[in-house]
Amino acid sequence: MRLYPLLFLLLLIAAALAVLVGSGDLTDPELRDTFLKLRGYRLAAAFLAGAALAVGGVVVQGLFRNPLASPSVLGTTAGASFGGQVALLAYGLTGAGSSFIVPEMIVPIGCFVGALGALAVLLLFLRITHDLLALLLTGFVLSALFLSLSAFVTSVAQETWELGRAVVSFSLGSVSGTGPRQLSFALPLIGLALVASWFWGRSLDLLLSGEEEAQSMGANVGAARWWSAIWVSVLVAGAVSVGGNVGFVGLVVPHMLRPFAGTKHQRLIPAAALAGGIFLVSCDVVARLIPSRSEIPLGVVTGLIGAPLFLLLLIRLRRERAYA
Amino acid sequence: MRKGEGHLGLRARSLSVTLGGRRVLRDVDLEAHPGEVLALLGPNGAGKSTLLKALAGLLPYKGRVDIGGADLAPLSTRKRARRISYVPQRSLLQSALSVEEVVALGRYVHGGSFGGMSRGDKEAIDHALATAHADALRDRIFTQLSVGEQQRVLLARALASDAPILLLDEPTAALDVGEAMAVLRLIRTLAARKHTLIVVLHDLADARSTTDRALLLRDGCVVEQGDTRDVVSAEPIRAVYGVRLIENARIGFEPDSETPNPE
Numbered sequence: 001m002r003l004y005p006l007l008f009l010l011l012l013i014a015a016a017l018a019v020l021v022g023s024g025d026l027t028d029p030e031l032r033d034t035f036l037k038l039r040g041y042r043l044a045a046a047f048l049a050g051a052a053l054a055v056g057g058v059v060v061q062g063l064f065r066n067p068l069a070s071p072s073v074l075g076t077t078a079g080a081s082f083g084g085q086v087a088l089l090a091y092g093l094t095g096a097g098s099s100f101i102v103p104e105m106i107v108p109i110g111c112f113v114g115a116l117g118a119l120a121v122l123l124l125f126l127r128i129t130h131d132l133l134a135l136l137l138t139g140f141v142l143s144a145l146f147l148s149l150s151a152f153v154t155s156v157a158q159e160t161w162e163l164g165r166a167v168v169s170f171s172l173g174s175v176s177g178t179g180p181r182q183l184s185f186a187l188p189l190i191g192l193a194l195v196a197s198w199f200w201g202r203s204l205d206l207l208l209s210g211e212e213e214a215q216s217m218g219a220n221v222g223a224a225r226w227w228s229a230i231w232v233s234v235l236v237a238g239a240v241s242v243g244g245n246v247g248f249v250g251l252v253v254p255h256m257l258r259p260f261a262g263t264k265h266q267r268l269i270p271a272a273a274l275a276g277g278i279f280l281v282s283c284d285v286v287a288r289l290i291p292s293r294s295e296i297p298l299g300v301v302t303g304l305i306g307a308p309l310f311l312l313l314l315i316r317l318r319r320e321r322a323y324a
Numbered sequence: 325m326r327k328g329e330g331h332l333g334l335r336a337r338s339l340s341v342t343l344g345g346r347r348v349l350r351d352v353d354l355e356a357h358p359g360e361v362l363a364l365l366g367p368n369g370a371g372k373s374t375l376l377k378a379l380a381g382l383l384p385y386k387g388r389v390d391i392g393g394a395d396l397a398p399l400s401t402r403k404r405a406r407r408i409s410y411v412p413q414r415s416l417l418q419s420a421l422s423v424e425e426v427v428a429l430g431r432y433v434h435g436g437s438f439g440g441m442s443r444g445d446k447e448a449i450d451h452a453l454a455t456a457h458a459d460a461l462r463d464r465i466f467t468q469l470s471v472g473e474q475q476r477v478l479l480a481r482a483l484a485s486d487a488p489i490l491l492l493d494e495p496t497a498a499l500d501v502g503e504a505m506a507v508l509r510l511i512r513t514l515a516a517r518k519h520t521l522i523v524v525l526h527d528l529a530d531a532r533s534t535t536d537r538a539l540l541l542r543d544g545c546v547v548e549q550g551d552t553r554d555v556v557s558a559e560p561i562r563a564v565y566g567v568r569l570i571e572n573a574r575i576g577f578e579p580d581s582e583t584p585n586p587e
Contacts, residue, residue, distance in 0.1 A: 065418065206429055210416035216380055217485070218405030218433040263419045 003260050007274040014281040018043040022288050045178035046284040046298075047277035049243030050253075052190045052235040054276020057250025058268050059197050059235075062204035063228045064136060071250040074135075075142025076118045076233035080240040082146040083114015085153045085167050092163035107170070108182050108241035112189075115237030118142050122229055130222065132211065135229070173244035173299030175284055182242050190238035193231045194273055200227060201265030208263070246280065246299045248306030253279055255313050331358035331518045332392035332407060332488045334379065339387035341371075341378050341544075348374045349544045351387075356537075358488065361511055361521045363531040363552055366541035367565055372524045375541070376491050379522065380410035391489065405433045408489045409482035413497055415466075415474065423461045423469070423477050427452055430484030452483035456510060472503025479510060490514065492523040496530060501577055508534045509579060528556050528569075529576075540564055 020026070024035040056071030064073070071077060087110025091103065125138045150171065157167040203224040206214040211221045239246065253276045254268065261271040283301045290296050334356045341349040349371045356362040364372040378385040381396060381404045389396040391407050399407075409430070417426065430452065431445045453459045456476045461469060466477060475495055482490055492511070496504040511534055515521055525531045531538055531552055538555035540548040548560040561569045 065416075202432055202435065206432055208417055208419045208421070209429070212377075212382055213410075213412055213415060213417075215401060216382055216405065216410035216412075217429055217481075218402040220401050258420070262425075263421050264425060 003271060004274075007271065007278065010278050011274060011281075014278050014285065015043055015047075017285045018046070018281050021285050041178055041180060041183060042175050042284065043281055044183055045175040045242040046280045048183070048186060048190055049175065049239040049246060050249055050276040050278070050280025051194065051273040052239040052276070053246065053249040054253035054272040054279070055194055055197050055269055056232045056235040056239070057276075058254045058265065058272045059200070059204065059228050059232050060250075061254055062207060062265055063225065064132065065208060065210065067255065068251070070247075071232050071236050072143060072247070073139045074118075074122060074229060074232055074236075075139040075146065076115045076122070077236045077240065077245065078143040078146035078150065079118025080111040080115035080237045081171060081245040082150045082153070083110040083112070083117070084108075084170055084240060084244070085150055085157075086110055086114070088167055088170060089153055089157050089163065092157070092160065092166065102181060104179055104181055105185065108185050111241040112237045114146070115233050115240070118146065119230065119233040122233075123226065126226060126229065132225070135225070169297065170244050171299075172297035173246040173302070174295075174297055175243045175280075176295065178242050186238040186242045189234055193234040193238065194269070196227070196231045197235070198266060198269045200224060200231070201269055204228070204265040205263075243280070243298065246302050248302045248310070249276055249280055252306045252310050252313070255310065330392075330488065331520075333357045333520050334408070334489050334522070335390045336379060337388045337390075339375070339378060339385055339389065341374055341383055341385045343374070343383070347544060349378065349385075352539075352541075352544075352546055354539055354546075354549070356489070356520045356522050358518045358520050359515055360537065361515050361523060361535040363535035363538040363555075364522065364524045364541065365528065365531055365538050365555065366547075369543075370541040370564075371544040372541055373493055374544075376410070376493050376522065376524055380408055380491050382410065402433050405485060405487065407487055408491060409485045409487035410491045411475075411478050411482045411493065411495065413494045414471070415478055417466060420465050420467065423458060423464050423466055423480075424449065424453070426466045426477055427458075427480045427484050430481040433485050433487075448484050448486060452480040455483055455513070456480035457506065470503070472499045472506065475499065475503070475507055476510065479507070483514075488518075489520045490522070492521065494524050494526060497526065504530070505577060505579055528561070532556050 019036065019039050022035070022039060024031065026032050026035060053071060060069040060071050060073055061067055084107045087106045091106050121142060122135070122138055126135060154167050154171065158164040203219045206217050206219040207221070207224060215221050254272055257268060257271050257275055261268045280302070283305060284298055286305065287296045287298050287301045336352060336354045339349060339352040340347065352375060354362070364375060366372050374383065377383045379389060381401070396404060427449050428441065428445070431441070431448060434445065453462060456479045458473070458476045458480045461473055461477060466474065469477065479495070495507050495511070499507065508530060511521060511523060523535065525535070535552045537550060538552040539546055540555050540560055542564045547564055548555045556569070558569045561567060
């Protein structure tokens with residue numbers, strides 16, 4: 001079966017399940033519309049976040065020529081996550097928050113501010129040094145820094161039960177409770193970054209041969225690196241703002257696709273957007289299916305499904321060698 | 325040569341390169357003409373590869389490099405790559421791209437940001453694959469090829485760009501005698517098609533058999549420059565390498581007329 005018809009079919013199945021599966025009773029005529037609406041938002045949020053994270057994964061894996069890179073290597077994921085947590089904490093502690101911002105928009109805006117802060121540091125270092133390894137190390141240090149800051153926020157938030165719960169639940173990732181405002185904030189940003197990533201696809205193809213060869217073939221390596229960092233940051237900030245910190249999507253989905261979609265980025269990126277969306281929507285369905293007192297966090301499900309899937313892929317790839 | 329930038333030669337004047345505070349190349353002058361193969365010779369560390377990379381615009385340099393009389397420095401990366409194509413000794417590519425996809429990368433300089441391939445692109449790729457005798461490898465995965473096959477594909481990638489000037493960094497290193505001979509014959513074919521070729525070579529016998537003119541480097545300076553026969557001769561070779569050159573001392577090889585080109 002051809003790749004795109006298969007992906008669209010899978011998307012249709014996942015979307016149908018996402019609408020039909022859940023604890024609410026759809027036969028109740030009074031509540032049906034509300035349930036359908038909530039599940040629709042949830043479906044959209046999961047799809048957007050999955051698409052953004054998968055494409056972010058494709059771009060950083062191309063940029064670093066490393067199949068083990070995930071969009072979080074740039075440190076902007078941890079930055080976005082920290083920003084979201086600080087926003088939650090500030091809102092919780094001050095009670096009302098700022099009168100300029102609608103309460104449900106506080107977290108998404110916090111995510112973007114956090115991601116932009118991390119990105120600014122990253123780009124500053126890119127200006128000083130032109131070394132790819134330095135970029136990777138800066139991203140690593142930024143991640144470590146923001147993770148410890150996040151841990152601090154989490155510990156402060158523990159002082160009140162409600163706030164502690166909210167901060168922990170956000171950091172584990174969830175698309176439940178995502179509303180139309182968050183979606184309409186994240187959609188244009190993620191959409192723009194997806195298209196922009198596709199445009200850089202040809203440069204990323206050249207970068208697969210290393211920076212020197214890429215430059216000798218006419219690629220503007222500095223610009224490709226600079227803009228890739230920016231668009232990946234926008235993608236993860238958008239994903240975190242609608243889905244919290246969800247791991248493994250950016251790592252697993254590009255790997256699953258390469259044997260079918262090939263390595264060329266302009267073919268891989270649209271396929272990854274679709275497949276990432278399908279993957280996260282399906283994980284969200286699984287999260288609702290697992291019997292539990294409260295719902296299993298989405299980030300836990302992606303890890304539980306993603307990790308064994310990734311190991312299976314590795315074994316298969318080793319066997320085929322070609323895609324190692 | 326396919327229609328492209330036309331027949332262009334390359335000229336460098338007082339070219340100097342400093343890497344990490346160390347002067348690696350000092351006031352190098354060179355000229356390369358269409359239809360001619362220029363060899364860059366010298367012991368390890370003499371600055372041959374550095375010179376080649378500077379000419380390709382991959383390293384910052386002082387001095388001036390002209391192509392067809394026009395300064396190379398103000399050109400964008402992409403415009404420069406349309407005129408000069410650089411072939412590394414080995415590619416760092418590790419991803420599972422097919423040979424055809426690798427050669428198609430050479431067309432980047434002519435395309436926009438959109439993915440599609442024009443008829444001109446396809447023709448250039450077919451022509452490049454045929455010239456490099458890599459047609460039969462088209463659907464193979466690049467990383468699974470032998471070193472010699474990879475070298476021919478890298479040459480095809482350079483040819484696909486339609487650049488009139490080709491810079492080759494030790495194209496026969498690590499190749500067996502048959503593979504090396506195929507690459508050297510290809511170099512002569514390209515010269516016959518009016519490409520301008522500058523080739524770093526280690527093997528002085530290969531330089532004598534394949535190149536027209538040579539530039540002998542030591543410690544980043546030009547020691548001798550001229551017809552390869554004169555450069556690879558007793559005096560300069562003794563001065564630079566500390567060895568005595570013995571004419572016709574080694575066993576030689578030539579292509580077997582009954583064996584088809586390797587594919």
